[in-house]
Amino acid sequence: MNLLMRTTVYSDNFSIEGFEPLYARIGRGPNRRGNFVIPQRSSCVLRRLLTGMYVLNRVDPKSRGANAPLLWPVRAPERIAVVELRDEQLCFRMRNLAFFEEGLRLSTIVNTQAPWLAFESPLITKVSGSGRVGIQIDGTPDCLAADPAPNAPHISLHRLAAWSTDTRFGLDVAPGYANTVLVAPAAAIVRSSSLVIAGRDVDEDVGTAGLAMRVGRLIIP
């Protein structure tokens, strides 16, 4: 069973009964007394510090005292994509991480391919091992798995939330010096992949705020 089939997208609160103890972003997850810990303190330190994910809330679904099932809250318009990994590896953006089970291991890979360096950060966070990981996306996500195909979909790079390490992307950019100067986002063409999770593309107006965001992404990817 491939990774895509083990991915479930929740648009409403869902039960985490049967989950292993998990580490959740502080302020998210079931509303219960915080049990703040620093798991894997030497993994992805910089990125975790920058995104407020260094200290996490440890939630143990098995230790609940109440009778009601333990629910993970999902607030519209966000969605939570839960991916079950079986000794597989998944790259993701730290800002999209909602939770991960205790058995999974965070790490960073370094991608020095020049086209990737030009548009994205060389440091990519990755989770590996066996367990479930929750990816948070605003709006309905695109969950794709693609074999080499001629009509592969285009996804704006900044919309990518998670992708398996066997993914092969091609890069595409809009022509024209105006697009270059206005830092129009580059698009990834999914050549082959077990799983790519991305937010839906929304037309991005190039107003002052949009331009500032684009330039900001260029300077600090």
Add this chain to the structure above:
Amino acid sequence: MKLFQGIRHDDPLRILVPIGAPCVLLLALGMIFPQVVIVVITYGAAAATIAVAYLLFRFVQKFLGENRGPGCTLDTWRPTVLSGLRTGCCVLLQWAPFGFLALLVFGANGLIVNGIEWLLTMGMSKLAAGASNVGREVGAFSCWPIDRLRCVKEALQSIATELKGVETALYNLLVVVRYIFVVETYVSWIFLTWLTTRSVLYFLSRRVLVEQSLAPDAESSPIEIRFDMEFTR
């Protein structure tokens, strides 16, 4: 020529990395020079990076283009002087607002650091001289056999001690402030280096991707981005 023939034709953008390295080295070298020289080196580095990038691309295109078949990125991208200049202008346009801001911060830092140094040397020496004068006067008073002036003598001694204390405290404060500004200058330089390298990489990559996608027989983006790297942390 053999060196360039060894580059994989499906990932020609890898040659951009050697462009960034000299730029970073040059800027890093600038850190140990006096500030005026650093400013000159910064402008020179930006201009030289663009020029070197353009020339290197033309050079590699010439040698690789002769040995590779149609569809190769470097075959399809045929830059002219005009397109090179336009690319250069784009890089400068992107670099300039932040680059000049960083330079402004850097220049202001230099002014403040120099001002603090002047305060430390001139101001402190005058303050010290003042304290010394008061001390001397106190010494003169001590020769007077007039008990009525004992209170004045004690007051002057107290002022001298206070002045010495203020001098020491002010000196320490200025040293700390100066240190903070020096550190901030280095942070500003690291930012400038990052900005320059990233701007050049961004615009050149973008130009190459556009050129190859516009080629009639070229597959859109033959470069594959992979994530199965061995190096992890």
